[in-house]
Amino acid sequence: MDKALFIAMTGAKHNMLAQANRANNLANVNTTGFRADFEQSRSMGVYYGDGQPTRAYAMTESPRADFTSGAMIATNNPLDVAIQGDGFFAVQAVDGTEAYSRAGNFAVDATGTLRTANGLVVLGDGGPINIPENEKVQVGADGTISIVGQGQGPEAMVEVGRLKLVNPDVQNLEKGDDGLFRQRDGLNPLAAAEVTLRSGMLESSNVNPIDEFTQILSLSRQYEMQVKLMKTAEENSASSAQLLQIS
Numbered sequence: 001m002d003k004a005l006f007i008a009m010t011g012a013k014h015n016m017l018a019q020a021n022r023a024n025n026l027a028n029v030n031t032t033g034f035r036a037d038f039e040q041s042r043s044m045g046v047y048y049g050d051g052q053p054t055r056a057y058a059m060t061e062s063p064r065a066d067f068t069s070g071a072m073i074a075t076n077n078p079l080d081v082a083i084q085g086d087g088f089f090a091v092q093a094v095d096g097t098e099a100y101s102r103a104g105n106f107a108v109d110a111t112g113t114l115r116t117a118n119g120l121v122v123l124g125d126g127g128p129i130n131i132p133e134n135e136k137v138q139v140g141a142d143g144t145i146s147i148v149g150q151g152q153g154p155e156a157m158v159e160v161g162r163l164k165l166v167n168p169d170v171q172n173l174e175k176g177d178d179g180l181f182r183q184r185d186g187l188n189p190l191a192a193a194e195v196t197l198r199s200g201m202l203e204s205s206n207v208n209p210i211d212e213f214t215q216i217l218s219l220s221r222q223y224e225m226q227v228k229l230m231k232t233a234e235e236n237s238a239s240s241a242q243l244l245q246i247s
Contacts, residue, residue, distance in 0.1 A: 003055045005233040010057035012226035014041060019219045026212045028179075032117065033082075033102030034205035035065040036212075037175065065181075067170045070102075070204040079106045079114075081139050082203040083165070087195030088181065090164035090188075092121040092128065098188045099180035100166060100173070105202055114145075114161075122163065125191055129161040139163070139199045167192035 021039040028034040045053030072082055081104040083089070088100035105117045114122040114129040121128045124145075131137060134147035136154070143163035148154055168189040173181045183189065 005230055006055060007057055008226045008229035012223055014058045015219050015223040015226060019216055022212050022216045025207045026209060029205050029207045029209045031205050032105050033203050035067060036207045037065050065175050066206055068206045070206040073202045073204055074200060075202055076200045078137050080104060080202050081197045081199050082201040084196050084198050087165050087167045087192060090123040090166055091116055092123055093178060093180055099182050101180055102203055124161045125164050131160055139197060141196045143197055164191050165195035167195050
């Protein structure tokens with residue numbers, strides 16, 4: 001009897017984990033550059049010594065993110081940039097390591113450092129990018145950042161930095177709890193000249209809210225089924241105990 005209870009219990013647990021995955025996708029439907037996470041379930045055999053498994057349990061896992069591009073949204077903000085096609089921006093994570101993102105809604109802080117919307121330092125080919133006070137700032141298709149200094153005319157535009165744009169193999173990327181991507185081997189890819197930008201635009205999340213909501217409802221029904229199975233196993237166990245008492 002414990003086999004049915006064990007299977008239902010693990011199934012319900014991983015249904016909840018899968019719902020959390022889908023709920024996180026749905027919560028980020030409006031997050032710039034967000035990449036939805038896939039989830040899948042598979043059965044895992046339980047072995048005790050040699051031979052065949054005595055039972056199986058369910059397991060939910062998130063094998064990788066969906067790297068499909070999101071829609072382009074025009075903002076006309078010179079510090080808003082979107083990657084056209086494949087590639088990532090290099091940023092400095094909270095722990096100081098290099099990580100990668102598709103969110104290009106940048107801003108300059110009080111010290112002139114270029115940062116992401118959530119405060120992470122944006123990296124250039126030579127490290128953090130600093131943008132002096134200016135009359136105008138412009139980001140080129142190759143990631144070059146140019147400015148017109150205060151009190152100067154458009155003919156005085158000078159280059160102050162260049163965004164580090166990378167194009168690693170997505171099969172070698174994993175998504176961290178902070179929503180940033182890193183290479184599984186721990187190495188930092190070199191800047192990729194083939195990555196191009198569109199200035200004054202942002203890339204939306206690639207989450208399909210209707211699909212995510214449908215999946216959440218389906219997982220909810222599966223969870224209810226697992227709970228009912230656990231209840232049935234409990235009732236059968238109680239009935240068996242009564243029969244043993246009678247005998």
